[in-house]
Amino acid sequence: MKTANAHLQRCFSPARLNGLELKNRLLKAGTFEGMSPGGVPSQRLSDFHRRIAQGGIAMTTLGYCAVTNDGRLNENMLYMHDGLRPALTELIQQLHALDTKVSGQMGFGGGFSKNRQLERKRPLGPSFGINLLGVAQGMLFCDAMSLNDIKALIKSYQRAAAFMKSVGFDCLEIHFGHGYGLCQFMSPKTNRRTDDYGGSLLNRMRLPLQVLEAVRSTVGESFPIIGKISLTEGVSGGLDYDDAVEIARLLDSAGIDGIITSGGTSTMNPMIMFRGDSFLPPMLKAEPNPLMRMMLRLSGPFIFKSYPYEELYFLEQAKRIREAVQCNLIYVGGASSNDSFARLMQEGFDFIQLGRTLLSDPDLPQQAQSSEHYASRCVHCNECVATIEHPAGIHCPRFG
Ligand SMILES: Cc1cc2nc3c(=O)[nH]c(=O)nc-3n(C[C@H](O)[C@H](O)[C@H](O)COP(=O)(O)O)c2cc1C
Numbered sequence: 001m002k003t004a005n006a007h008l009q010r011c012f013s014p015a016r017l018n019g020l021e022l023k024n025r026l027l028k029a030g031t032f033e034g035m036s037p038g039g040v041p042s043q044r045l046s047d048f049h050r051r052i053a054q055g056g057i058a059m060t061t062l063g064y065c066a067v068t069n070d071g072r073l074n075e076n077m078l079y080m081h082d083g084l085r086p087a088l089t090e091l092i093q094q095l096h097a098l099d100t101k102v103s104g105q106m107g108f109g110g111g112f113s114k115n116r117q118l119e120r121k122r123p124l125g126p127s128f129g130i131n132l133l134g135v136a137q138g139m140l141f142c143d144a145m146s147l148n149d150i151k152a153l154i155k156s157y158q159r160a161a162a163f164m165k166s167v168g169f170d171c172l173e174i175h176f177g178h179g180y181g182l183c184q185f186m187s188p189k190t191n192r193r194t195d196d197y198g199g200s201l202l203n204r205m206r207l208p209l210q211v212l213e214a215v216r217s218t219v220g221e222s223f224p225i226i227g228k229i230s231l232t233e234g235v236s237g238g239l240d241y242d243d244a245v246e247i248a249r250l251l252d253s254a255g256i257d258g259i260i261t262s263g264g265t266s267t268m269n270p271m272i273m274f275r276g277d278s279f280l281p282p283m284l285k286a287e288p289n290p291l292m293r294m295m296l297r298l299s300g301p302f303i304f305k306s307y308p309y310e311e312l313y314f315l316e317q318a319k320r321i322r323e324a325v326q327c328n329l330i331y332v333g334g335a336s337s338n339d340s341f342a343r344l345m346q347e348g349f350d351f352i353q354l355g356r357t358l359l360s361d362p363d364l365p366q367q368a369q370s371s372e373h374y375a376s377r378c379v380h381c382n383e384c385v386a387t388i389e390h391p392a393g394i395h396c397p398r399f400g
Pocket residue numbers: 029030031032033063064105175178228262273274332333334335353354355356357384385386388394
């Protein structure tokens with residue numbers, strides 16, 4: 001029987017993710033930084049990731065790198081195109097110089113966008129519907145993708161993957177969760193198609209699996225590809241824990257290198273992703289658009305449900321995925337102490353992603369390694385989540 005110390009040692013020992021060597025098993029979770037005004041990476045963005053790198057994380061993640069302009073949620077997000085080559089190459093080189101690997105989260109918002117620079121009139125999702133993010137901007141609806149749109153999207157993932165590998169990313173994280181584009185296809189709540197891309201879970205998984213296959217064929221067998229899923233969307237008629245087991249099995253059989261077990265949807269049930277204090281009040285305070293504020297006030301109580309915080313809040317459901325798949329399993333959600341890190345290693349998880357705790361203390365990996373009973377000072381007030389559109393970008397208002 002291994003002691004907690006032995007499990008902790010495993011957490012802080014080098015590990016491999018497909019062909020990639022990582023100096024420990026702690027990874028920065030994708031947290032859209034809000035530091036790319038006009039879609040251009042800023043000095044602040046590189047300072048932010050360098051600070052995280054200096055704290056000893058094995059791999060950081062550039063949050064929400066949209067695969068196309070129209071895949072952005074707003075015009076201040078990055079989308080993968082050649083104009084960003086010099087800036088991203090330099091940013092990644094700086095992080096490599098600090099002995100930190102870099103992953104890029106491949107995002108596509110589907111029918112959920114307030115990007116004023118859309119090339120089309122409306123964002124595209126699996127089915128026609130309300131564009132929940134864009135209503136206050138007058139972008140009321142999203143359209144259903146045609147088969148040609150789907151083909152074009154798969155090509156966009158390929159183009160983005162080739163670009164991201166060429167600028168030096170060490171790993172790609174495909175976003176399959178949180179109610180974004182691919183998740184909208186997977187979910188019976190948002191996918192009402194009657195063609196091969198709708199109906200059964202296998203049909204709803206067709207596009208996500210085609211995207212995975214396309215990205216794999218672009219980057220090669222030895223390049224790490226991981227994917228973030230929602231264990232549950234937390235809404236009636238949406239994806240739930242049993243679906244997540246099947247989804248994970250399908251991604252595993254299709255050759256994904258690692259699955260990140262998150263949950264919730266940004267639009268319909270965000271609090272299940274975070275737990276703890278609702279970030280509706282700080283969001284209302286920060287929201288500049290009066291119409292959006294009014295909508296948030298009206299819809300907030302239905303969307304921002306109450307889930308008390310508990311350490312490792314996704315553990316029990318994520319363990320079901322552990323039993324179902326062979327690939328690496330990457331835990332995310334309320335891992336904030338050495339006790340939790342040891343427990344996750346003991347339960348057979350391979351890596352741990354950290355979000356809010358790293359915002360409150362970028363030195364977490366070093367601190368945790370040097371102090372056996374380390375526990376994060378993050379109090380999951382979730383005020384950091386409401387800083388996403390802050391001019392200074394995301395930060396911890398208490399300790400940052
Ligand atoms: C400020 C902020 C921004 C986030 N942005 C993203 C994002 O762009 N993509 C994503 O998949 N998750 C995002 N998340 C969710 C985190 O990746 C993570 O799943 C969540 O914070 C739970 O992990 P934690 O308990 O370690 O914080 C964000 C979280 C925070 C706090």
